[in-house]
Amino acid sequence: MTSLLSLHGVSKTFDSGTQAIAALDLEVRTGEFLSLVGPSGCGKSTALRIIAGLIAPTMGNVAWPSGRPEIGFVFQEPTLMPWRNALDNARLPLELKGIARADAEARSRQALARVGLGEFGHAYPRELSGGMKMRVSIARAIAAHPKLLLMDEPFAALDELTRQSLNDDLLKLAREDGITVIFVTHSVYESAYLSDRVVVMTPRPGRVTADIAIAQPADRSVAYRLTPQFTDAAGRISAALGDAMSRAA
Amino acid sequence: MKRWLTYSVPVALGIAVLAFWEWAVTHWQVPRFVLPAPSAIAQSFVDDRAQLAAATWTTFRIVIEAFVLALVTGVALAILFAQSRIVELALYPYAVILQVTPIIAIAPLIVIWVGYEHIDRALLILAWIVAFFPILANTTLGLRSADRNLIDLFRLYGASRWQILWKLQLPGALPYLLGAMKISGGLALIGAVVAEFAAGTGTATGLGWTITEAGNRLHIETMFAALAILSVLGVAIFFLLSALEWALLRHWHESAVSRQE
Ligand SMILES: Nc1ncnc2c1ncn2[C@@H]1O[C@H](COP(=O)(O)OP(=O)(O)OP(=O)(O)O)[C@@H](O)[C@H]1O
Numbered sequence: 001m002t003s004l005l006s007l008h009g010v011s012k013t014f015d016s017g018t019q020a021i022a023a024l025d026l027e028v029r030t031g032e033f034l035s036l037v038g039p040s041g042c043g044k045s046t047a048l049r050i051i052a053g054l055i056a057p058t059m060g061n062v063a064w065p066s067g068r069p070e071i072g073f074v075f076q077e078p079t080l081m082p083w084r085n086a087l088d089n090a091r092l093p094l095e096l097k098g099i100a101r102a103d104a105e106a107r108s109r110q111a112l113a114r115v116g117l118g119e120f121g122h123a124y125p126r127e128l129s130g131g132m133k134m135r136v137s138i139a140r141a142i143a144a145h146p147k148l149l150l151m152d153e154p155f156a157a158l159d160e161l162t163r164q165s166l167n168d169d170l171l172k173l174a175r176e177d178g179i180t181v182i183f184v185t186h187s188v189y190e191s192a193y194l195s196d197r198v199v200v201m202t203p204r205p206g207r208v209t210a211d212i213a214i215a216q217p218a219d220r221s222v223a224y225r226l227t228p229q230f231t232d233a234a235g236r237i238s239a240a241l242g243d244a245m246s247r248a249a
Numbered sequence: 250m251k252r253w254l255t256y257s258v259p260v261a262l263g264i265a266v267l268a269f270w271e272w273a274v275t276h277w278q279v280p281r282f283v284l285p286a287p288s289a290i291a292q293s294f295v296d297d298r299a300q301l302a303a304a305t306w307t308t309f310r311i312v313i314e315a316f317v318l319a320l321v322t323g324v325a326l327a328i329l330f331a332q333s334r335i336v337e338l339a340l341y342p343y344a345v346i347l348q349v350t351p352i353i354a355i356a357p358l359i360v361i362w363v364g365y366e367h368i369d370r371a372l373l374i375l376a377w378i379v380a381f382f383p384i385l386a387n388t389t390l391g392l393r394s395a396d397r398n399l400i401d402l403f404r405l406y407g408a409s410r411w412q413i414l415w416k417l418q419l420p421g422a423l424p425y426l427l428g429a430m431k432i433s434g435g436l437a438l439i440g441a442v443v444a445e446f447a448a449g450t451g452t453a454t455g456l457g458w459t460i461t462e463a464g465n466r467l468h469i470e471t472m473f474a475a476l477a478i479l480s481v482l483g484v485a486i487f488f489l490l491s492a493l494e495w496a497l498l499r500h501w502h503e504s505a506v507s508r509q510e
């Protein structure tokens with residue numbers, strides 16, 4: 001697989017003096033589903049924001065061998081605009097990019113349909129459940145056809161069933177569109193289910209301590225969560241995470 | 250609670266109080282220059298209708314002008330503050346000073362500065378001063394309350410500062426602004442009347458002046474009539490702005506949602 005982006009010795013020290021990440025090296029390959037796990041405060045969100053170009057690293061750099069692709073971002077909260085209905089929320093990226101209204105509407109309507117909310121274009125965020133709001137947030141992220149999707153604990157606030165169905169939908173969307181995903185999560189099981197690769201970070205300042213490849217079956221479902229293959233992957237991630245924590249202590 | 254009760258109960262109480270007032274004034278023979286009967290006040294509405302109408306129009310015009318001016322300048326300055334911390338640091342203390350200094354104390358100075366021949370202009374400035382600050386303070390707060398992640402999202406998609414302001418910060422500040430408008434509408438009315446009192450009976454011709462004048466001549470029923478008009482004006486402004494608030498926020502803001510259900 002070709003390299004989509006790589007972080008070379010990326011460090012970030014905030015004005016407050018907090019060093020969030022230190023000398024982070026990470027290569028992300030085109031088309032893979034990469035999870036980033038690590039203790040709270042180890043700089044996962046910071047790393048995503050640096051990759052997105054929202055903040056500049058203090059040292060090091062981000063390289064894009066074949067150019068910087070279209071990027072989508074999904075946060076832990078749905079972060080919708082309450083004064084816009086679902087369709088207009090999903091349309092935001094296209095609107096900001098200056099795409100003609102009719103075209104943008106057709107594309108965001110399609111994006112909504114793909115996350116299962118085709119009927120809810122006119123609904124305002126307050127009329128939607130937590131899971132549905134997150135679906136709108138995902139529709140907004142895919143509306144502009146990103147090649148890279150950055151997700152910062154997107155399903156952490158949802159109940160288990162909603163989370164599982166969103167996991168499956170996300171996998172399907174990413175596969176269909178050939179999107180590379182960098183997914184931050186605190187859940188060992190979620191990362192084991194979704195990822196082709198899990199990168200474990202040390203406590204702050206964060207750096208990579210383990211890089212776990214997972215051979216995933218093409219079709220994952222509820223039954224997959226009961227296989228030894230899955231529990232083995234979860235066990236390896238869990239052990240690496242425990243190791244990272246204890247090394248800091 | 251039945252819906253009709255919310256209207257019928259206060260109206261019934263009002264009628265009962267007026268009836269008792271009418272009866273009590275006749276029964277105890279209260280002098281007219283202490284407390285006139287409701288019927289006398291009603292008569293004053295008829296007898297002094299030309300003067301009352303002119304005074305109401307004058308006050309109403311000043312209130313509307315001051316309110317619109319406060320709205321425009323308050324929002325414009327809030328936008329400036331939200332764009333530049335330096336401008337805010339420089340100007341905010343002066344806005345506060347303007348706000349905390351009692352309007353009644355500033356009034357004579359303003360009247361002298363703009364001159365007695367332009368008393369309307371003085372009243373406008375004074376009403377503007379009191380109406381301006383809540384709009385500035387609340388809108389500034391609202392503009393600053395935009396979700397940080399949404400701002401990041403806008404920047405990710407290459408939004409300009411102007412787009413962030415127009416599509417994110419201003420809509421987000423709308424509930425704050427509308428809340429402030431309800432306060433400022435009432436303050437503009439208070440400001441306009443207080444300023445007229447402070448200006449003294451000169452060339453001013455609004456409801457404040459009508460009250461002073463009628464008081465001097467012991468036309469207490471005219472004072473009551475002017476007072477009643479002021480209350481109605483204040484209530485009307487409040488209801489109009491509440492209706493505007495509801496119309497603009499009913500789809501999305503929690504404050505309007507609860508009233509819908
Ligand atoms: N804008 C900022 N200014 C100052 N310090 C910051 C800023 N953003 C993050 N930090 C600090 O940097 C460190 C890493 O933060 P970050 O949000 O990247 O961690 P995280 O791994 O995402 O944590 P969590 O798992 O709790 O979300 C934390 O100590 C945090 O307090």
Ligand SMILES: [Mg+2]
Pocket residue numbers: 044045046152
């Ligand atoms: Mg985080």
